[in-house]
Amino acid sequence: xxxxxxxxxxxxxxxxxxxxxxxxxxxxxxxxxxxxxxxxxxxxxxxxxxxxxxxxxxxxxxxxxxxxxxxxxxxxxxxxxxxxxxxxxxxxxxxxxxxxxxxxxxxxxxxxxxxxxxxxxxxxxxxxxxxxxxxxxxxxxxxxxxxxxxxxxxxxxxxxxxxxxxxxxxxxxxxxxxxxxxxxxxxxxxxxxxxxxxxxx
Amino acid sequence: xxxxxxxxxxxxxxxxxxxxxxxxxxxxxxxxxxxxxxxxxxxxxxxxxxxxxxxxxxxxxxxxxxxxxxxxxxxxxxxxxxxxxxxxxxxxxxxxxxxxxxxxxxxxxxxxxxxxxxxxxxxxxxxxxxxxxxxxxxxxxxxxxxxxxxxxxxxxxxxxxxxxxxxxxxxxxxxxxxxx
Amino acid sequence: xxxxxxxxxxxxxxxxxxxxxxxxxxxxxxxxxxxxxxxxxxxxxxxxxxxxxxxxxxxxxxxxxxxxxxxxxxxxxxxxxxxxxxxxxxxxxxxxxxxxxxxxxxxxxxxxxxxxxxxxxxxxxxxxxxxxxxxxxxxxxxxxxxxxxxxxxxxxxxxxxxxxxxxxxxxxxxxxxxxxxxxxxxxxxxxxxxxxxxxxxxxxxxxxxxxxxxxxxxxxxxxxxxxxxxxxxxxxxxxxxxxxxxxxxxxxxxxxxxxxxxxxxxxxxxxxxxxxxxxxxxxxxxxxxxxxxxxxxxxxxxxxxxxxxxxxxxxxxxxxxxxxxxxxxxxxxxxxxxxxxxxxxxxxxxxxxxxxxxxxxxxxxxxxxxxxxxxxxxxx
Numbered sequence: 073x074x075x076x077x078x079x080x081x082x083x084x085x086x087x088x089x090x091x092x093x094x095x096x097x098x099x100x101x102x103x104x105x106x107x108x109x110x111x112x113x114x115x116x117x118x119x120x121x122x123x124x125x126x127x128x129x130x131x132x133x134x135x136x137x138x139x140x141x142x143x144x145x146x147x148x149x150x151x152x153x154x155x156x157x158x159x160x161x162x163x164x165x166x167x168x169x170x171x172x173x174x175x176x177x178x179x180x181x182x183x184x185x186x187x188x189x190x191x192x193x194x195x196x197x198x199x200x201x202x203x204x205x206x207x208x209x210x211x212x213x214x215x216x217x218x219x220x221x222x223x224x225x226x227x228x229x230x231x232x233x234x235x236x237x238x239x240x241x242x243x244x245x246x247x248x249x250x251x252x253x254x255x256x257x258x259x260x261x262x263x264x265x266x267x268x269x270x271x272x273x
Numbered sequence: 274x275x276x277x278x279x280x281x282x283x284x285x286x287x288x289x290x291x292x293x294x295x296x297x298x299x300x301x302x303x304x305x306x307x308x309x310x311x312x313x314x315x316x317x318x319x320x321x322x323x324x325x326x327x328x329x330x331x332x333x334x335x336x337x338x339x340x341x342x343x344x345x346x347x348x349x350x351x352x353x354x355x356x357x358x359x360x361x362x363x364x365x366x367x368x369x370x371x372x373x374x375x376x377x378x379x380x381x382x383x384x385x386x387x388x389x390x391x392x393x394x395x396x397x398x399x400x401x402x403x404x405x406x407x408x409x410x411x412x413x414x415x416x417x418x419x420x421x422x423x424x425x426x427x428x429x430x431x432x433x434x435x436x437x438x439x440x441x442x443x444x445x446x447x448x449x450x451x452x453x
Numbered sequence: 454x455x456x457x458x459x460x461x462x463x464x465x466x467x468x469x470x471x472x473x474x475x476x477x478x479x480x481x482x483x484x485x486x487x488x489x490x491x492x493x494x495x496x497x498x499x500x501x502x503x504x505x506x507x508x509x510x511x512x513x514x515x516x517x518x519x520x521x522x523x524x525x526x527x528x529x530x531x532x533x534x535x536x537x538x539x540x541x542x543x544x545x546x547x548x549x550x551x552x553x554x555x556x557x558x559x560x561x562x563x564x565x566x567x568x569x570x571x572x573x574x575x576x577x578x579x580x581x582x583x584x585x586x587x588x589x590x591x592x593x594x595x596x597x598x599x600x601x602x603x604x605x606x607x608x609x610x611x612x613x614x615x616x617x618x619x620x621x622x623x624x625x626x627x628x629x630x631x632x633x634x635x636x637x638x639x640x641x642x643x644x645x646x647x648x649x650x651x652x653x654x655x656x657x658x659x660x661x662x663x664x665x666x667x668x669x670x671x672x673x674x675x676x677x678x679x680x681x682x683x684x685x686x687x688x689x690x691x692x693x694x695x696x697x698x699x700x701x702x703x704x705x706x707x708x709x710x711x712x713x714x715x716x717x718x719x720x721x722x723x724x725x726x727x728x729x730x731x732x733x734x735x736x737x738x739x740x741x742x743x744x745x746x747x748x749x750x751x752x753x754x755x756x757x758x759x760x761x762x763x764x765x766x767x768x769x770x771x772x773x774x775x776x777x778x779x780x781x782x783x784x785x786x787x788x789x790x791x792x793x794x795x796x797x798x799x800x801x802x803x804x805x806x807x808x809x810x811x812x813x814x815x816x817x818x819x820x821x822x823x824x825x826x827x828x829x830x831x832x833x
Contacts, residue, residue: 095763095764095765096762096763096764097761097762097763097764097783098547098548098764098765098766098783099764099765099766099767101765124674125674125677126677127677127767127769127776127778127795128778128780128793128795130780130791130793131793132782132790132791132793133791141765141780141793143767143778143780143795147674147688147690150695150696154767177675177676177677178675178676178803178804178807179675179676179677179800179803181803182799182800182802182803204504205503205507205832205833206507207504214509214512215511215512215791237368237399237435240368240395240397240399240435241368243368243394243395243397244370244395247370247372247394247395256372256373257370257371257394258354258370258371258372258373258391259356259368259369259370259371259395260356260359260360260367260368260369260370304656305656305657308655308656308657309656309657311650311651311654311655312650312651312652312655315647315650315651316588316651319592326595326598337605338605338606338609340606340609340624341605341609341610342610361518361520361521362521363517363521363524363525404524404613405610405613406523406524406613406615407609407610407615407623408520408521408615411623420609
């Protein structure tokens with residue numbers, strides 16, 4: 073089925089470079105060029121495959137690049153399609169961007185806002201381009217793999233020492249200092265000096 | 274402001290009332306009264322026909338089902354310090370530290386016969402973080418870590434939720450909870 | 454918009470006023486804030502603001518093993534936790550290609566449909582409260598309590614179960630439970646009819662809900678709405694029927710859709726009606742499952758450490774509030790690489806901005822109640 077969709081996309085949108093991914097495990101998908109996403113979506117919605125519902129836009133951070141997965145469904149043909157586009161990671165001043173598909177499905181409005189909020193992907197011509205789940209003044213994009221938790225937010229300390237049970241975490245380290253044979257001490261918690269949890273299972 | 278358009282929208286969603294005739298006026302009263310009376314009859318049956326289902330809590334205390342997942346209890350004497358509970362815990366609220374026993378020390382066993390090779394020094398669970406998911410009790414090989422059915426354990430401070438299962442006052446629960 | 458006619462017969466228009474409804478408002482079913490611009494009683498524009506219950510669930514899941522995620526999926530839609538964890542578990546099983554024992558499938562269906570009844574009862578109770586009736590809420594909770602009691606005995610918890618596990622279910626339903634479920638359905642079937650008569654046919658309720666919050670078929674597809682909202686607009690679509698997962702292809706039941714009986718097609722009353730009638734269908738399914746349940750194990754063979762091969766799956770199931778989708782990406786390690794939740798409530802709230810203009814404020818309350826959102830699922 074995916075081969076048909078790919079050839080359909082190629083016949084309708086020139087330059088979309090639709091390729092079918094058939095992994096050994098899991099669902100297969102169709103990749104297209106990010107610059108043509110709007111045309112591809114329009115073709116898929118109005119064409120013979122009738123993908124009339126946008127289920128979700130899922131953004132995945134593969135460290136080298138970002139990937140947007142548009143999961144489309146056809147309620148008339150009872151089919152599903154994972155449509156993928158690859159994007160560069162960009163940086164804070166130059167976020168990766170592509171065309172918004174809100175004009176095709178209104179459902180894309182909030183899904184794209186979430187992708188922007190969580191992954192830092194900019195959507196051009198989006199009617200309401202704001203953060204959605206985090207506050208407007210949040211820094212960084214939390215679902216990126218290199219996201220670093222803010223130390224302070226509005227003068228509030230994030231993860232204050234009193235609330236993270238430091239004494240319990242450091243119990244093993246202290247015991248190692250006082251116990252006659254430190255090698256015999258083991259613990260469940262990874263303490264700050266890099267001891268891994270030992271398992272005797 | 275596009276308010277005029279919105280008003281137009283309103284008239285389309287809520288159809289305007291047709292002109293009221295005398296017959297319609299009476300019919301409205303009749304449907305309103307009759308459906309309300311029908312409902313009153315249903316609720317009326319509950320006054321005498323249905324027994325109260327609530328219990329008066331402080332006087333009557335409910336016994337939770339046997340496999341309810343409430344406060345955790347670790348029977349420290351049967352714990353072999355395998356750390357499986359701490360590894361399985363999704364919120365990382367179990368803190369264990371143990372030391373290996375000397376090879377010439379007295380051999381001790383749990384009640385199901387598993388040899389204990391480590392001495393527990395710390396077995397603390399921060400119950401305030403616990404999500405009562407039950408993953409730690411299912412992986413426990415000696416079944417020393419169990420969910421009890423105690424549900425009244427409110428505390429005045431957050432620190433009070435930290436249970437040190439090696440402390441004598443918590444070990445005393447054993448007589449009540451563990452049946453040998 | 455009030456129009457006063459002055460001597461020069463020019464209409465005077467009143468200004469729009471911005472009002473915040475929520476985040477703490479009894480009728481928003483949680484911490485939803487709707488910024489509404491009103492002209493007296495008429496809503497000119499409504500902008501929902503979400504995120505007050507955001508708990509970084511998707512980020513957390515990237516640091517937990519596959520079993521540890523299940524308690525977190527419970528906390529998405531905490532009123533239908535069984536269905537939430539079922540969806541996630543199905544996604545993992547699809548990735549692992551695990552076989553589930555047949556008894557476990559039956560237990561899952563029974564539990565899942567009971568949860569659907571419990572969730573719809575919650576809707577019934579809270580919706581009546583939204584519209585000013587208190588008694589139905591107590592009746593709904595009385596019946597819901599019976600279901601929760603069975604859940605508590607089987608899974609050990611009343612709300613957040615961690616019951617459906619990869620490869621099967623945690624605990625088996627005993628014969629005693631099956632009999633009790635059967636007896637409960639017997640009395641409950643009569644109760645729903647009574648409840649429907651009490652609330653659904655009451656003239657005040659009809660006046661508050663008929664012709665209110667109409668969602669057309671085009672809007673449903675445009676916004677990707679699912680579940681009772683979709684069926685309330687007269688669309689014949691149910692994943693249990695159209696794309697059967699688990700063993701739903703073995704059961705006979707009807708897909709209930711709105712017919713516009715009291716007002717327009719797709720109004721609040723239709724959505725209420727779909728949910729009430731769906732409880733009857735759930736009873737049908739549970740009865741068939743109780744009749745067909747086979748003896749056997751409830752846990753299949755699953756490796757001790759779950760490590761699916763590299764790949765990704767998208768799994769969607771029919772939950773009480775709509776379709777829940779789980780997009781799960783694995784990189785071959787013991788933690789999920791990415792877990793994206795397609796929440797039905799999220800899409801439903803996004804359509805609120807389109808539904809609201811032109812409504813009265815009281816109708817907005819009725820509309821929010823009728824799309825039956827749980828903010829835990831919206832914000833994740």
